[in-house]
Amino acid sequence: MGEICLADEFILETSGLTKEFAGFFAVRDVALKVRRGHIHALIGPNGAGKTTCFNLLTKFLKPSGGQIRYKGQDITAMPPADVARLGLVRSFQISAVFPHLTALENVRVALQRQHGSSFDFWRSKTVLDRYNGRALELLNDVGLSEFANTPAVEMPYGRKRALEIATTLALDPEMMLLDEPMAGMGHEDIDKIAALIKRISAKYTILMVEHNLSVVANLSDIITVLTRGQVLAEGNYADLSKDERVKEAYLGAGHG
Amino acid sequence: MSTLTDDTIPVTPRAMRDEMIVFAVMALLLAIVPFSGIYPFFVMQALCFALLACAFNLLIGYGGLLSFGHAMFLGTAGYVSAHALKVWALPPELGIVVGTAAAALLGLVTGYISIKRQGIYFSMITLALSQLLYFIYLQAPFTHGEDGIQGIPQGHLFGILDLSKPTVLYYVVMVGFLAGFLLIYRTINSPFGEVLKSIRENEQRAISLGYKTDQYKLLAFILSGTIAGFAGSLKVFVAQNASLTDVHWSMSGEIVLMTLVGGLGTIFGPVVGAFVIIAMQQYLAGFGQWVTVIQGVIFVACVLLFRRGLVGELAHFLRRSL
Numbered sequence: 001m002g003e004i005c006l007a008d009e010f011i012l013e014t015s016g017l018t019k020e021f022a023g024f025f026a027v028r029d030v031a032l033k034v035r036r037g038h039i040h041a042l043i044g045p046n047g048a049g050k051t052t053c054f055n056l057l058t059k060f061l062k063p064s065g066g067q068i069r070y071k072g073q074d075i076t077a078m079p080p081a082d083v084a085r086l087g088l089v090r091s092f093q094i095s096a097v098f099p100h101l102t103a104l105e106n107v108r109v110a111l112q113r114q115h116g117s118s119f120d121f122w123r124s125k126t127v128l129d130r131y132n133g134r135a136l137e138l139l140n141d142v143g144l145s146e147f148a149n150t151p152a153v154e155m156p157y158g159r160k161r162a163l164e165i166a167t168t169l170a171l172d173p174e175m176m177l178l179d180e181p182m183a184g185m186g187h188e189d190i191d192k193i194a195a196l197i198k199r200i201s202a203k204y205t206i207l208m209v210e211h212n213l214s215v216v217a218n219l220s221d222i223i224t225v226l227t228r229g230q231v232l233a234e235g236n237y238a239d240l241s242k243d244e245r246v247k248e249a250y251l252g253a254g255h256g
Numbered sequence: 257m258s259t260l261t262d263d264t265i266p267v268t269p270r271a272m273r274d275e276m277i278v279f280a281v282m283a284l285l286l287a288i289v290p291f292s293g294i295y296p297f298f299v300m301q302a303l304c305f306a307l308l309a310c311a312f313n314l315l316i317g318y319g320g321l322l323s324f325g326h327a328m329f330l331g332t333a334g335y336v337s338a339h340a341l342k343v344w345a346l347p348p349e350l351g352i353v354v355g356t357a358a359a360a361l362l363g364l365v366t367g368y369i370s371i372k373r374q375g376i377y378f379s380m381i382t383l384a385l386s387q388l389l390y391f392i393y394l395q396a397p398f399t400h401g402e403d404g405i406q407g408i409p410q411g412h413l414f415g416i417l418d419l420s421k422p423t424v425l426y427y428v429v430m431v432g433f434l435a436g437f438l439l440i441y442r443t444i445n446s447p448f449g450e451v452l453k454s455i456r457e458n459e460q461r462a463i464s465l466g467y468k469t470d471q472y473k474l475l476a477f478i479l480s481g482t483i484a485g486f487a488g489s490l491k492v493f494v495a496q497n498a499s500l501t502d503v504h505w506s507m508s509g510e511i512v513l514m515t516l517v518g519g520l521g522t523i524f525g526p527v528v529g530a531f532v533i534i535a536m537q538q539y540l541a542g543f544g545q546w547v548t549v550i551q552g553v554i555f556v557a558c559v560l561l562f563r564r565g566l567v568g569e570l571a572h573f574l575r576r577s578l
Contacts (some may be wrong), residue, residue: 109465113451119448121442
């Protein structure tokens with residue numbers, strides 16, 4: 001019975017996850033357990049393998065070894081689009097929007113996917129207007145309602161990230177993987193997006209890779225520290241900030 | 257946060273209304289051509305190429321896929337239709353169906369192979385496959401090699417419309433062109449078209465939203481090839497022959513040229529581009545070999561001065577979608 005509880009408790013688990021690039025181990029034997037409902041942060045110095053690990057989890061890279069289980073199901077060999085359909089949806093480091101579609105159309109593309117496969121080239125796209133209400137709701141949720149008819153390319157950077165999150169939310173995922181959601185943002189935007197992540201975490205499990213330690217400190221329930229492709233430590237921010245190994249690895253010897 | 261009212265929900269975009277008005281004007285202009293004194297064979301030929309360029313534009317302008325082998329659809333449908341009409345003595349409507357179906361099948365096979373790669377590699381595979389077909393058609397007995405299939409009977413469409421009468425043939429070609437154009441227009445403005453555009457914009461993101469992008473690209477490729485083939489079948493009735501010119505790689509290049517001159521990713525650009533190029537070939541024929549040089553200069557000028565193409569620049573200037 002304990003086993004069943006565990007499987008239920010951890011939405012995403014990896015064991016022995018390894019990625020080798022021609023003799024170089026970017027990720028080595030990583031066992032990660034993400035608890036349902038948590039904000040789980042993956043941190044580590046540059047080159048620690050965070051993004052590689054992330055790409056393995058979202059299936060944009062094929063692991064050289066190990067296993068990935070999502071909701072108890074082995075997804076190690078599953079193509080990325082199928083993983084997304086199971087409710088495990090990722091974001092990208094560089095803001096991933098569809099630049100020449102309006103904010104509304106961006107969100108609609110995601111809503112459209114949720115309601116079928118859309119191979120219907122003989123129908124008018126006006127049938128998509130029925131998603132407009134929901135799309136506006138989602139835009140409103142992330143504070144973008146006034147941008148509904150603005151092409152994404154014309155939006156400020158911070159707003160693009162918010163749009164990306166709205167698009168991801170449109171899929172009604174169970175778990176979101178955020179790749180450096182604060183990368184390249186100013187303070188004001190960071191606070192906005194952090195608040196947004198905090199708010200949506202009530203409904204979703206979130207695993208994020210993030211460099212900004214104050215964001216990590218504020219948001220995360222649990223943090224995994226990676227160095228040289230391996231897990232160095234795991235715990236909450238308070239514990240980890242006292243951990244000498246983490247200090248040394250993460251901040252470098254210079255910070256003593 | 258602003259409250260939402262019903263008037264914030266966008267209605268059908270103004271763009272679609274504008275485009276339908278331009279379409280109506282275009283259809284009207286085409287309808288009066290036989291009364292205008294313009295040489296109808298020139299317009300018919302241009303319409304076939306315009307449809308071909310529109311089909312090509314569906315792929316590059318809306319799917320972001322640059323095919324450098326689109327002549328293979330034109331030529332294949334042409335040969336198959338010509339053979340069906342002349343040797344099998346099929347009626348015109350079946351000749352068109354058989355030719356178009358051959359192009360669709362070719363689209364399925366070549367698309368399946370080429371969409372496995374992206375960017376320049378995709379273009380190179382389409383070029384390689386079209387060259388492969390060129391050499392097959394050069395050798396295959398039914399194409400009659402350098403001579404081509406000549407003297408193709410035009411027959412009676414549906415048993416009533418006598419296609420050997422220029423005016424009847426003109427209107428049949430015109431209706432065929434308009435139907436093909438509308439199918440492309442609808443495809444661009446369909447739920448499928450929206451997904452296709454999102455793949456053009458950011459394929460990785462489309463995958464992460466759960467779209468199996470290869471399937472969408474393949475369908476776009478097949479649709480584009482089929483419509484290009486339809487244009488090739490229509491052309492057989494206009495030219496009354498099917499020759500190697502239509503499968504040669506330089507024809508694929510000409511399709512790219514037409515689309516670029518008119519405006520990549522615009523609705524009407526490829527039509528304008530096709531008319532400009534065909535008109536040049538027609539009216540500059542007196543310059544002989546120099547036509548190619550003049551075409552080259554225009555191409556360079558277009559890329560340097562009007563990067564959006566003629567229609568693209570106009571649309572940009574008017575802030576309208578055309």
